[in-house]
């Protein structure tokens with residue numbers, strides 16, 4: 420090999436190191452996913468970066484038109500977009516969440532909150548062993564929020580790691596204005612997000628507006644909340660609870676087809692999904708960039 424060829428080869432190596440996964444702590448256009456990497460790649464990554472994004476989702480019914488894995492695909496999809504823009508690795512640990520209140524629709528799976536907490540925490544202990552120190556949870560299933568909070572507390576109080584939430588349930592992501600549409604589950608928002616992230620999994624022709632049913636107690640609280648908005652907290656705490664509680668708040672008791680919304684999911688568009696996803700991803704990316712910078716000082 421002559422010296423010119425050698426120089427070109429060295430330049431190419433540099434280029435591939437900077438563009439590929441080895442970019443580690445720097446920007447990269449490809450997402451890094453733990454399960455898709457080899458151990459030498461993880462070793463090289465850890466020499467440059469101790470951050471990891473952990474997506475949390477669920478396997479639960481999402482109406483007649485969205486797949487059971489919707490929350491999982493949303494959490495992983497958005498985590499991968501964040502990874503592509505920050506170079507931070509994504510480590511999916513579990514694809515089942517806490518979803519007991521959706522079990523009236525077949526296919527829904529659920530782990531007890533304490534089981535889920537243990538699975539996530541033990542997996543994090545292994546990541547800590549290899550040198551990961553900064554853990555960011557990107558949750559996209561409301562039922563997981565309490566577990567996310569507990570795991571984050573355990574990591575911060577019992578280990579060398581630092582953990583924070585960057586998705587659903589995070590102060591980085593505003594809860595959104597309550598416009599009365601109750602578009603919470605498999606409605607226009609979530610259908611739009613899936614039309615943007617995984618359109619091949621959306622059966623839009625099967626989408627339909629649900630018939631929503633509320634107990635007399637729920638209706639009364641809803642009515643009283645128009646005068647005293649604080650009562651909405653009681654109203655919403657009655658929704659999304661297992662049938663066994665006797666409160667009428669299980670998914671199949673509230674909704675005729677599993678969708679929770681006063682809107683028609685057929686109004687969903689990929690463009691709305693793109694906007695919602697980009698806003699959430701942007702907030703997380705800005706935070707990660709700030710944390711990286713702060714850590715260098």
Ligand SMILES: [Zn+2]
Pocket residue numbers: 481489490559560604605609
């Ligand atoms: Zn969902």
